[in-house]
Amino acid sequence: xxxxxxxxxxxxxxxxxxxxxxxxxxxxxxxxxxxxxxxxxxxxxxxxxxxxxxxxxxxxxxxxxxxxxxxxxxxxxxxxxxxxxxxxxxxxxxxxxxxxxxxxxxxxxxxxxxxxxxxxxxxxxxxxxxxxxxxxxxxx
Numbered sequence: 001x002x003x004x005x006x007x008x009x010x011x012x013x014x015x016x017x018x019x020x021x022x023x024x025x026x027x028x029x030x031x032x033x034x035x036x037x038x039x040x041x042x043x044x045x046x047x048x049x050x051x052x053x054x055x056x057x058x059x060x061x062x063x064x065x066x067x068x069x070x071x072x073x074x075x076x077x078x079x080x081x082x083x084x085x086x087x088x089x090x091x092x093x094x095x096x097x098x099x100x101x102x103x104x105x106x107x108x109x110x111x112x113x114x115x116x117x118x119x120x121x122x123x124x125x126x127x128x129x130x131x132x133x134x135x136x137x138x139x140x
């Protein structure tokens with residue numbers, strides 16, 4: 001088979017697999033952006049402070065962190081539901097592909113996804129607590 005014919009072959013990636021990957025990318029980008037914004041030296045901080053006050057900065061940072069927490073919880077709950085489906089031996093759409101696992105691997109693989117999903121949800125809750133402990137983001 002010549003090389004040009006291999007390059008012309010279209011690779012089809014299922015949409016749910018792309019959504020999974022984009023979820024992790026969004027978490028990484030929002031987390032990095034929030035770390036930069038919490039330094040107080042970012043361009044977004046200067047823009048918000050120039051047009052509003054510290055209260056405006058607090059609202060902006062909570063909107064950004066709320067979005068990060070929401071994406072992390074949504075991805076965690078999705079991973080958790082897939083983990084339970086795989087652990088029960090049901091045909092879960094793993095990364096968008098209906099792939100039943102071998103019965104020997106179904107239980108352990110499902111519980112790995114359950115632990116990953118619970119970890120993502122717990123991480124989002126701890127992010128909320130840690131962000132609330134920041135000096136200029138305190139809600140309570």
